[in-house]
Amino acid sequence: MLDKHQIARRIARELKDGYYVNLGIGIPTLVANYIPEGLNVVLQSENGLLGIGPFPTEAEVDADLINAGKQTITMQAGSSLFSSAESFGMIRGEHVDLTILGAMEVSENGDIANWKIPGKMVKGMGGAMDLVASAKNIIVAMQHVNREGKSKLLKTCSLPLTGVRCVRKIVTELGVLDILPEGGFHLLELAPGVTVDMVRNATEGKLTVSDAVTEITF
Amino acid sequence: MLDKHQIARRIARELKDGYYVNLGIGIPTLVANYIPEGLNVVLQSENGLLGIGPFPTEAEVDADLINAGKQTITMQAGSSLFSSAESFGMIRGEHVDLTILGAMEVSENGDIANWKIPGKMVKGMGGAMDLVASAKNIIVAMQHVNREGKSKLLKTCSLPLTGVRCVRKIVTELGVLDILPEGGFHLLELAPGVTVDMVRNATEGKLTVSDAVTEITF
């Protein structure tokens, strides 16, 4: 099984040279730590920055420079700063190559729910609905099952949706799955120590298995 | 009768302190020469500048600094430069206090025609349609009659329209006229040597005359 750092590390392999990438809060943020050497990847922060750098040293901390998770950050060489309207213009206009975000549920047709649990406090969707409605390519980092052991990869989402038919790929503690254009989860890779049956048991939605399932190695 | 400089000079009296003003090509451009002393008026150029200054000296000429009439210009202190989208956002959003432009015809309900003569070469409307559709206040500088002596202040415009029900005030060689909210030209001021009858003869549209018509003096 993968821990959250390994999920991030596996997702980082999907990055390509020259990609502009938006990383959501949580596991997706960790992907920045595993960008392969030599790849030029520019991270977009929807609050108005292209070119997120590493977290600052104590001396570098600047209250006027934060990411969408409100963490203090630095800028890479070649960065640019802009308004939220420009930032979401970039996102809506499909200029960002890849969006990586977390999810509470994903359905077999690529619907995603990650912003609201009815009956609990509503915090708001932030930029998630804009991101999922417009991303050219979406990878979801999530747990395959919830704390009660129930699948989060479903036939249809039970929670209020964030977006429809948008997720392309999912990386969980159990493995890597595509969502097929015609619908259905398609298992591609297994985490170390995980069997196809374990994935099958943890997946409520329709699951097919690649003829060439491989084990994820680091 | 007023010459074009006097028309500009009379229009300049409509300016108020703190106004942002867009000046069209031709007579409106001359208004800049007659801004009353002590008034802070900021001129907007729809190609992306707030704060047009005087024409440059030979040494100051900069090909990258022009107005909407493609003339070389300078900038005032406190200027700002921006894109055409921002510029027309300003115009459409009614942030510009006053638009002064020329016209070929104006109708008694405030319609304006100033961009196209069928059968002649079509040059395009430029920014005129955006300006007249959104201006909070529009003053037209124009000739009362054409070269054949026919009125250009009409019941309805004969030329293709630039905008509808938008003109508020007209200054011609003969005088100053408002367009009433209910329709109709309303004569307020006469140019030196001009009589009410002369204006009446030169105005095809409905004309009413103020009880207190004054003569324009400079």
Place this chain on the structure above:
Amino acid sequence: MVKGPDVAVADIPDGAVLMLGGFGLCGIPENSITALLKKGVRNLTCISNNAGVDDFGIGLMLKTRQVIKMISSYVGENQEFERQLLSGELAVELIPQGTLAERIRAGGAGIPAFLTPAGVGTEVAEGKETRDFGGKTYLLESWLKADFALVKAWKGDTAGNLIYKGTAQNFNPMMAAAGKITIAEVEELVPAGSLDPSQIHTPGIYVQRIFQGSDYQKRIEQRTIRP
């Protein structure tokens, strides 16, 4: 130019619709918020991406119950907010962040409505007109305007031009354009002509009142340090 925050907000009436710039606590109009607290104006509708934290930003105005409605994209950092929302004292309208940014931009730019894909197929789409365009479905969203916009910039000049620092730009430029009256507070106010015209983020035409603020706290929500 006005003397300070108290003069700047003096005529904001009870029941006004306000826009307040900032993302989280970054780039918020600290001085104007303090002046609104002092003035005690009530029944405010606040359009702001976030609602501050319990003891800073808009959170302070929630504590004093001056706000009756929030229009935001994310409000998850505030316990008093939660309490008032659950008790029905406070109304909240949640809008996707990009739609919020664009609706405010549309308000300033004179565009009453536009199409966006954000929220299609979700509860955000309920009751909204949809349109298909090139095989994709979009929602028709309308502009947002405010009686007063309160924005915060780094530098400003006496002509009202504003320059923001870092990611403190966020919602401030669109809000500056979408306020009937826009009140800008800046860390440094300079004479017109001191700023480079090509570096202005908010042209002065959008700003009706400007003052130099003081005592900026610039609180940090998630101080994250590299080892």
Place this chain on the structure above:
Amino acid sequence: MVKGPDVAVADIPDGAVLMLGGFGLCGIPENSITALLKKGVRNLTCISNNAGVDDFGIGLMLKTRQVIKMISSYVGENQEFERQLLSGELAVELIPQGTLAERIRAGGAGIPAFLTPAGVGTEVAEGKETRDFGGKTYLLESWLKADFALVKAWKGDTAGNLIYKGTAQNFNPMMAAAGKITIAEVEELVPAGSLDPSQIHTPGIYVQRIFQGSDYQKRIEQRTIRP
């Protein structure tokens, strides 16, 4: 980064839809136009506020009959243009300047349609859907995109960030965002990290190819001097 204009435009095919930045002759992509002339690509649709003059800018491509359609707001400085238009060799679509700017902005920002008051009650409104909003009538206008956008900036860096000079900004930033492939030529190309991130007019994400141009003529249409 590409080596120069010839490489930058090498894959622009016959029949492509281009956007070309500039207002009049101010801020036009001089080097890219020269490369297109050399390449001899034909049947182009050009979206540009103006059509150049007889012997400069897009006018040069009209002379060589490389353009079959212009989409512009004002085309009144060009006799060859007039001749081709009257003879039916050239198609032209005239769009109000603000609508043109906003349609291009919408193309880059993923907004398929929006409402604008410009042109209501005129021949521009013919065949278009209208909407009333708050007692005023608006036209529904759609986005514009291009296969290639050719823009010109003052400074640029190797990350594709652009800074424009004076009023040479005009249509360039929106076109940079609305081109599937955006080719930027700059007067000075500097390494990434040399430009202040808060002064970037066009973020590098919009620019696919950038090169340092040469031999800029920067013609002036109306040289107007103060005595």
